[in-house]
Amino acid sequence: MKRTEIVEKLKDILLATDDRKRDAVAACTEASSLTYDLGFSSIGMLYMVIAIEEEFGIRFDGVGAADFRTLGDVVDYLEAKLP
Amino acid sequence: MKWLPGRCRTGDLIRVHLGSVCHYGVFVSEDEVIAFGLPPVEQYRDDPRRLIVCSTDIDTFACGSIVEIAHAENRQERRKRRPPKKAVADARARLGETGYNLLHNNCEHFARECVFGEHRCELEEAAVRRWRERPVCAVYLAAVDDMAKEDAVYPPERAREIRRCTDPGLRAAKTADWALLELAVKQVFGREPESLTFRCSRHGKWSCEELYFSLSHAGGYAAAAVSSAPVGVDMEGVEAFFARRTEEEIRLMAKRAMTSAEHRRWGGDPAAFLTCWTRKEAVFKCRGRGAFRPAAADADDAGVRSCRVMAGDTELALALCGRHSAQARFYLMDGDGAHPVTPRFDDTPQTVDPDAAAE
Numbered sequence: 556m557k558r559t560e561i562v563e564k565l566k567d568i569l570l571a572t573d574d575r576k577r578d579a580v581a582a583c584t585e586a587s588s589l590t591y592d593l594g595f596s597s598i599g600m601l602y603m604v605i606a607i608e609e610e611f612g613i614r615f616d617g618v619g620a621a622d623f624r625t626l627g628d629v630v631d632y633l634e635a636k637l638p
Numbered sequence: 639m640k641w642l643p644g645r646c647r648t649g650d651l652i653r654v655h656l657g658s659v660c661h662y663g664v665f666v667s668e669d670e671v672i673a674f675g676l677p678p679v680e681q682y683r684d685d686p687r688r689l690i691v692c693s694t695d696i697d698t699f700a701c702g703s704i705v706e707i708a709h710a711e712n713r714q715e716r717r718k719r720r721p722p723k724k725a726v727a728d729a730r731a732r733l734g735e736t737g738y739n740l741l742h743n744n745c746e747h748f749a750r751e752c753v754f755g756e757h758r759c760e761l762e763e764a765a766v767r768r769w770r771e772r773p774v775c776a777v778y779l780a781a782v783d784d785m786a787k788e789d790a791v792y793p794p795e796r797a798r799e800i801r802r803c804t805d806p807g808l809r810a811a812k813t814a815d816w817a818l819l820e821l822a823v824k825q826v827f828g829r830e831p832e833s834l835t836f837r838c839s840r841h842g843k844w845s846c847e848e849l850y851f852s853l854s855h856a857g858g859y860a861a862a863a864v865s866s867a868p869v870g871v872d873m874e875g876v877e878a879f880f881a882r883r884t885e886e887e888i889r890l891m892a893k894r895a896m897t898s899a900e901h902r903r904w905g906g907d908p909a910a911f912l913t914c915w916t917r918k919e920a921v922f923k924c925r926g927r928g929a930f931r932p933a934a935a936d937a938d939d940a941g942v943r944s945c946r947v948m949a950g951d952t953e954l955a956l957a958l959c960g961r962h963s964a965q966a967r968f969y970l971m972d973g974d975g976a977h978p979v980t981p982r983f984d985d986t987p988q989t990v991d992p993d994a995a996a997e
Contacts, residue, residue: 563978567967571772590658597659601765604741609769610828615740619689620659621678 556637561630568606572599585627593626603629611637639715639760641706646696649722651708651753653746654700660761662749663699664729665707671699672729674748675738689738691729691748708753718754725753773962774849774866778822779873779949779979780971782860785814785821792820792831796844814860815853818971822864823849825969825976841928850960852923857952869960870923872916876946876953879912891915895932913984916957917942924959945981956981 562585569580572595579593589595595603600623604615607629613636623629646652646665653662656677663673675689676682679701696705710716720728729752737743746759791797791813800816803809820831827849835847845851850869854861857875883891885908892904892911895918904910918935921942926935942959949970958966969976 560975566978570965570967571769571774595658597655598761598764598768600658601741601759601761602768605762605765605769608741612828614742617689617738618740619675619678619738620740621680621683621688624680 556633558630558634561633561637562626564610565607565626565629565633568603568610569593571606572602583626585625585630587626588624589626589629590624607633613637640709640711642709643704644707646705646707647722649720649725649753651749652699652705653708653749654703654705656701656703660746661699661701662744662746664725664749664752665696666693666726666729668696670694671696672726672733672749672752673699674735674743674745677701689736691732691735693730693733715754718756720753720755728752772866773965774826775863775869775958775960775962775966776822776826776865777861777863777871777956777958777966777968778818778825778971778976779859779861779947779954779956779969780814780818781949782811782814782855782858784971784973785817785860786810787813787817791816793836795838796836799838811855811860815855815862818860818862819851819853819864821971821976822862823851826864852920854919854923857954859949859952859954861954861956863958863960863966865960865962865966867961868924869958869963870920870925871956871958872919872923873954873956874912874916876909876912876955879955880908896937897933900937912955913944913957916955917944917959920944920957920959943983945983947979947981 566580569576576593583593587593600620608614611633618632641653648666650665651662652665653660656679659678661673661677663671665671670693672691672693674691676685676687676692677699682688710719741762744759746761747757751757791800796816800809800812803812823829823831823834836844838844850865850867852863852869852871854871854873856873857878859873859875861871861873863869863871888908888911892901895915896904900914914937917937918932921939922930922935939959941961941963942957943963944957947954947956968979968981970979
């Protein structure tokens with residue numbers, strides 16, 4: 556899967572997490588912080604992980620919450636994990 | 639379970655809020671807190687104990703945040719609470735354990751298992767529940783010519799039904815509708831068409847047991863809406879719609895299709911009629927039964943949204959009705975796949991360049 560496709564799919568997931576974040580998601584880039592720019596709470600973070608596991612058919616093994624500070628960190632992880 | 643700050647006692651399940659997440663542990667003493675991994679903060683990012691069961695002091699665990707203690711709220715929770723010595727012994731016996739998983743085997747699973755004997759994470763459960771109940775609604779658009787591949791249609795009953803169409807244009811459009819539906823189902827719900835149960839009503843309306851969908855085609859384009867709630871989509875090619883009808887014909891159609899209140903508000907603008915018509919069809923497809931009676935469908939239904947989309951040179955008037963229509967995502971297909979588009983709702987149409995969207 557191409558990096559741009561991963562980003563678009565992640566944006567869908569972010570919107571599914573909280574539709575009120577429509578503007579923040581539209582404006583977000585790979586450098587956007589999950590906490591400070593996108594306002595993720597702990598439940599939001601886990602929700603995103605669940606959504607990613609379901610959407611991409613993967614499992615988040617061997618990573619902790621601190622490993623994902625930005626959207627780009629998640630993209631890096633997925634890019635390495637996906638075929 | 640109630641979480642309150644207070645004086646920690648041996649065998650307590652404790653947690654701290656660190657940025658966007660919580661970190662959980664088993665309190666033994668001020669010098670010994672056992673947790674699955676170190677607190678998820680930047681300073682421990684490269685620490686080898688980051689994702690293994692380890693013991694730290696309370697200051698390392700808390701990272702300057704307020705420590706909260708879990709209190710059993712009812713008899714059932716109190717009964718599950720294990721004796722402090724047993725909780726601590728179990729936690730110590732697991733020091734050095736690996737196999738951390740952010741979602742399915744994290745610090746909360748570990749600490750709760752030691753203290754309450756259950757491998758659970760409340761946040762995981764809440765998040766799974768929320769994900770399964772999430773509003774899902776997406777609309778896929780594609781040129782009929784790009785999608786009309788007859789061998790792609792499932793189930794066979796629907797394929798046979800389509801093959802019976804004698805008009806080649808209509809056959810191609812129906813084939814494209816269905817092929818687009820199958821693609822949307824795969825992309826949005828991750829389901830293969832063969833894993834779904836499709837049914838056809840005595841009125842000839844197809845439905846699916848596992849999800850909701852609605853199809854439309856016009857102006858050389860097909861539209862497929864899929865959702866986790868009942869949904870209706872209608873689409874008209876703007877140029878084709880007006881090319882086929884004179885203003886007088888539109889006035890007559892408006893008189894027939896609109897309620898008297900809608901007709902009074904209308905003002906004679908043909909474009910407004912087109913919007914009203916697509917809204918009515920979308921409302922009917924979502925909520926109606928039997929034959930379409932335009933005057934009986936409420937164009938002002940709270941769940942309907944109408945918009946314009948430019949697909950290449952073709953302007954499409956589109957209406958979508960459903961509980962989740964406000965959250966709907968729109969995608970336009972081209973040779974490279976589906977690209978998100980942002981329609982202009984009841985406003986000036988937006989030109990969508992699939993090549994630019996792909997970049």
